Amino acid sequence: MRFVIQRVKESEVRVDGEVLGSIGKGFMVLIGVSNSDTKEIADKMIKKMLGLRIFEDEQGKTNLSLDTVGGSLLLISQFTLYANCKKGNRPSFIEAGAPGMAEEMYEYIIEKCKEQVEMVERGQFGADMKVSLINDGPFTIILDSDNL
Known part of the structure; x- marks a missing residue:
């Protein structure tokens, strides 16, 4: 499982011009699922993500968590996080989770x-989504369950 976590001032996701999810301060998270992922792995990833202390305190140090700052989450499914670009120029997505299981x-x-x-807030699984954000920092963290 892979999470790309972006600390944002605001973010939103649209499908067919309609806003599905919108947040202010918080994390916009792209979520990639592989066929070998389990609920136990998801629980570990969620715990790690929510425990990240990447918001600034009064001294400008990254010491505060999402909960501490009252932040929100915008969660977006993103199978392309499992793109394999080793051969040729067209990515393979064979490592991405099967649609039913990933959803x-x-x-x-x-x-x-x-x-x-x-x-x-959330996106729509399998939809052609348009995501916008104001990245705060920018500050982006990649969590990969293979490294937990």
Whole structure:
């Protein structure tokens, strides 16, 4: 499982011109699922993400977590995080989770995050989404379950 976490001042996702999710201060997270991912892996990834202390305190040091600053989450499914570009110029997505399983994991992650974060917004699995954000920093963290 892979999360690309971007600390944002604001972010939104649109499908067919309609805003599906919009947040202010928080994390916009791209979520990639592989066929070998499990709910246990998702739980570890969520715990790590929510524990990240990447917001600045009064001294300008990255010491504060999402919860501490009252931040929100915008969670977006992103199968292309498992693109394999080793051969040729056209990426292969064979390592990405099968759609049914990946959608189930995405929904699980959303529900688990809602248990811990007051405002959780989302994209639409499998849709052609338009994502906009104002990256704060910029500050981007990549979490890969293979490295946890």
